[in-house]
Each structure stands twice: as C-alpha cells, then as structure tokens.
Amino acid sequence: MLKLTSQEFREIFLTKFTQELINTFAPKEIIKLETEIKEIKKDYNPPQIKKQIISPPRKRFQQSTRPIINPMRIKERRLPQRLQYLQPIPRETPMDLGKLNQILKNPRIKSIICNGLEQQIIINSPNPNKINLTLSKEEIENIINEFSKISKIPAQEGIYRVAAGRLILLAVISKLTDTKFIIKKILPHPLMMHR
Numbered sequence: 001m002l003k004l005t006s007q008e009f010r011e012i013f014l015t016k017f018t019q020e021l022i023n024t025f026a027p028k029e030i031i032k033l034e035t036e037i038k039e040i041k042k043d044y045n046p047p048q049i050k051k052q053i054i055s056p057p058r059k060r061f062q063q064s065t066r067p068i069i070n071p072m073r074i075k076e077r078r079l080p081q082r083l084q085y086l087q088p089i090p091r092e093t094p095m096d097l098g099k100l101n102q103i104l105k106n107p108r109i110k111s112i113i114c115n116g117l118e119q120q121i122i123i124n125s126p127n128p129n130k131i132n133l134t135l136s137k138e139e140i141e142n143i144i145n146e147f148s149k150i151s152k153i154p155a156q157e158g159i160y161r162v163a164a165g166r167l168i169l170l171a172v173i174s175k176l177t178d179t180k181f182i183i184k185k186i187l188p189h190p191l192m193m194h195r
Contacts, residue, residue, distance in 0.1 A: 093150055093165030097143050099133060100183070104167070110185055114140065116178030140179050144171055 095101075103109060103123060113122040117137045120130040135143075148155040150164040160171045163186065171181035 091165060095146055095150060095165050095167070097146060097183075098139050099135065100143065103131075103133075104183070104185070112183045114181050116180055119178075137179075140181070143183075144169070144173065144179070144181065 097104065100112060100121075103112060103121075106125075108125040109123050111124040113124070113128075114135055115122070117140060118134050121133045121135070122128050122130050144155050144160070147162050147164050147167075147169045151162045153162050155171075155173060157173050157175060160169070160173050162169050166186050168184045168186055169181060170184070171179060173179050
C-alpha cells in the first residue's frame with residue numbers, strides 16, 4: 001500500500017505524524033523536567049568563590065647588545081629546472097652609484113639593503129649591520145636609472161630585477177610607498193674562475 005502512494009504524500013504524512021507526537025507527549029515531559037529543575041535549584045547552594053586577580057609573573061629579558069635588523073625580504077623566483085644553468089656573468093663595467101660606490105669596493109660586503117628613503121642602509125658582510133648612511137629619493141632613483149641604463153632594461157613599477165656589471169639589483173619600485181632595493185654582488189662562477 002505504501003508503494004502506491006507518492007513521495008510527496010509520504011513526506012507530508014510523516015511531518016504531520018511527528019508534530020502530533022510532539023504536541024501530545026512533550027508538554028507533560030517538559031512540565032515534569034521544569035519542576036525537577038526548580039527543586040534541585042532550591043537545594044543547591046553554590047560554594048563561595050573568592051575572586052583573586054592573578055597576574056602572570058613578569059619575565060625579565062636581557063637586552064641584546066646586537067641591534068635587531070629586519071632586512072627587506074623579496075621572494076626570489078627560481079627558474080625552471082631546464083634554465084637553472086643560466087647565471088649572470090660578472091663583468092667589469094663602470095657604474096656610478098653615488099654614495100654606494102665606496103661601500104661596494106670593499107670585498108667583504110656581499111649585499112646592500114635600502115628599506116626606503118631616509119632609512120639607514122644595511123650592509124651584509126659576514127653579519128648584517130646598519131651604517132650611518134641614508135639615501136634621498138633622487139639618489140635612489142639615480143641608482144635604479146643607472147642599472148636601467150647599463151642593462152638596457154627599462155625600470156617599471158613593481159618588482160624590478162636586473163644584473164649589470166658585477167651587481168644584481170632587486171628593487172620594489174612604487175609611486176605610493178618608498179622604493180626599496182637590494183644590491184647583491186655576483187659571485188664568480190667556479191667554471192669561470194679557471195678560464
């Protein structure tokens with residue numbers, strides 16, 4: 001007989017049937033539960049809890065003698081496996097980088113980080129160190145334009161990566177925020193040293 005009825009009829013029948021069951025039996029059970037809860041609440045005396053404010057112990061930090069330096073991080077994209085053998089070749093090319101020329105002559109310095117205009121320059125020799133040198137907006141633009149002129153790759157807004165001479169420039173060029181850059185020295189390739 002149930003197979004002869006439609007799916008819609010079965011759903012309506014079951015919902016009406018469960019509604020009637022709830023209406024018939026639920027009120028009696030709910031009233032019993034409410035009276036039991038009231039009796040339990042009358043007999044229950046919660047213990048008095050003293051409120052204490054407990055402060056966590058203070059930790060004493062030792063002040064580091066070494067300054068905390070958070071250099072600019074630009075994620076470098078790796079070339080596909082078939083192109084990873086391509087590397088820039090260091091060449092002697094005269095470049096005028098203004099205040100940075102003297103710093104780059106030091107063979108121990110591996111990279112220079114500029115986090116924006118009027119911010120102290122960070123040099124990476126064996127350890128990163130801030131030096132008392134800042135660059136103005138014009139000086140930063142001149143450095144990027146010098147790389148652009150020598151490499152013949154025009155500088156554009158966004159991430160700009162170029163190799164020129166013995167240096168690699170990785171810059172974030174922006175009109176809204178400060179332009180930041182990292183200049184790294186190109187390490188001589190082991191195969192090129194034997195020639």
